[in-house]
Amino acid sequence: MIGLALLAEVALLALLAACSTPPVQVHAQRPFPDKLSAWNLFVGDMSVLKPNEGVVPYGLNSPLFTDYADKLRTVYVPPGQPAAYDPAAPFDFPVGSVLTKTFAYGALAPGAVGEGTRLVETRLLVHTAEGWVGLPYVWDADRKDATLTLAGATIPMTIPTPAGPRQIAYGVPNANQCKGCHESHGRTMSPIGPTARNLNRDDPYAEGSQLARWVALGLLTGAPEAAAAPRAAAWDDPASGSVDARARAYLDVHCAHCHNPDGPGNTSGLLLGADVAEPRLLGRCKAPVAAGKASGGLRYDVVPGDPDASILVHRMASAEPDVMMPELGRSLVHEEGVALIRAWVAEMEGGCAAQP
Ligand code: HEC
Ligand code: HEC
Known part of the structure; x- marks a missing residue:
């Protein structure tokens, strides 16, 4: 019972x-x-x-x-x-x-x-x-x-x-x-x-x-x-991949939803998805579509070996409305993310054609 x-x-x-x-x-x-x-x-x-x-x-x-x-x-x-x-x-x-x-x-x-x-x-x-x-x-x-x-x-x-x-x-x-x-x-x-x-x-x-x-x-x-299955690196874990792998994983999640062939950032011709292999599409020695304030007077999106001369770094390191990238979704600069992208650019070899 x-x-x-x-x-x-x-x-x-x-x-x-x-x-x-x-x-x-x-x-x-x-x-x-x-x-x-x-x-x-x-x-x-x-x-x-x-x-x-x-x-x-x-x-x-x-x-x-x-x-x-x-x-x-x-x-x-x-x-x-x-x-x-x-x-x-x-x-x-x-x-x-x-x-x-x-x-x-x-x-x-x-x-x-x-x-x-x-x-x-x-x-x-x-x-x-x-x-x-x-x-x-x-x-x-x-x-x-x-x-x-x-x-x-x-x-x-x-x-x-x-x-x-x-x-x-x-x-x-x-x-x-x-x-x-x-x-x-x-x-x-x-x-x-x-x-x-x-x-x-x-x-x-x-x-x-x-x-x-x-x-x-x-x-x-x-x-x-x-x-x-494909596997992205963890941007902040060196054990998960090289600087290149981590930088690309970072750019993929922060930028590629706009910087892809069908996205709102495609007008710039800069494509930042994980699948992009062509260095020029990733910004290497690529002149920006719009010069002026947003590009900080710099000539190329990415200058191999020179993060200070790279517009891509300059725009990530900004929190100003018309300059900053991503252009939405934050009020602070992601210092640790910028540091990773700087390291990525710094370790690239070569350079771009000198100023005419
Ligand atoms: C919400 C959409 C959006 C996101 C997210 C975004 N962008 Fe952009 N981006 C744009 C648009 C639109 C332009 C073109 C207008 C301009 O230059 O401001 C652009 C332009 C740029 C340019 C100038 C490129 C050229 O050759 O003219 C750079 C560099 C850039 N973005 C970097 C980045 C990086 C790096 C990220 C991620 C960390 C990012 N963007 C995320 C929309 C976006
Ligand atoms: C600055 C660009 C941006 C804006 C603005 C934004 N999101 Fe997202 N959202 C993302 C990204 C990138 C991810 C994936 C990465 C992550 O979750 O960290 C995401 C992820 C999400 C997710 C988890 C599922 C997924 O798609 O990955 C939800 C739910 C979501 N967002 C809802 C919203 C809603 C609702 C709004 C508007 C109120 C919004 N988001 C605005 C960029 C954005």
Whole structure:
């Protein structure tokens, strides 16, 4: 009898647990919900960022710099509908998929985010029948939820940086600015990070290969063994690749969504994707399309062996609106990223034709 009662109790508890964590709710039409909690992507106390069933945290080999913010990324696909593997482009996620990226300052262990972490914003990319939609949610001061802020926001705050605390005006992009970076290939809104090269690494949140785990969890189909898939270096880990490999991984994630043949940066003729092999397309001894202030009076995008004479370095080392590259998404210079690109240019051999 006791056994049966216990069983009944266990069943009841399981039922209660199931009821208290409703499944992910994909809102595929306007108006999109005002609160992040309405998506059920995170369950329980929102501020600890505990992913719901089917919502999987992931990491990249080389992530985008955003004013030294810490980031937590998650992926969700509709049950039974994995994304299709592609060796070169971001994976093809089915309608109903939701990708998230939370920006914060402090530790971001999923389900265990502490009070010391400053939660700033959670961005959603939602694949609707009409295409991908970008939604910025800004965290409420009480950390209980985040609120849809389509107009974006400027949040003054003091942040930690490797060089000590800095006062910044943190910029939450508006829904239109998402397109500035995410409308890259073919000028339609799409994800950027989930590529084979950038996901092919040890899973930062579980044992083993991240690609293999995506396949095992039903997130991805058609992927080869991890060893047969392309792999980007981690920009800040010398053990992961040469200066050249790390610089190219950095440029790929920071620049190639605009500097590709179909992107908004293609007018410059400078192509910075990981697949580009032609040195001239990568800026070597290439005169800029527009001279003037943006190029700092310098003659070439990249002068082998001379970072100080290279426009590419000059524009990365700037935080001025008409000069800085990337032109969106940061208010500070990424000093460590600039240092890597300087090292990359410095070790190149040769030079460019002297001034006429
Ligand atoms: C400065 C360029 C830029 C802007 C502006 C931008 N993003 Fe992104 N976003 C990226 C890059 C690059 C990645 C991939 C690298 C990473 O996650 O670190 C990314 C990743 C993401 C991801 C994770 C999935 C993916 O595509 O890799 C989401 C979700 C996302 N962005 C949403 C948004 C939303 C919503 C907006 C507008 C409110 C926005 N982003 C604005 C550049 C940008
Ligand atoms: C949001 C889109 C975008 C991103 C991201 C971006 N760029 Fe650009 N870039 C442009 C556009 C548009 C131009 C042409 C207009 C101009 O020169 O300002 C350009 C021009 C340039 C030029 C001048 C090239 C020439 O030959 O005329 C350099 C150098 C450059 N970008 C470097 C970079 C680097 C390095 C990164 C990444 C660290 C980067 N850009 C990221 C859009 C972007």
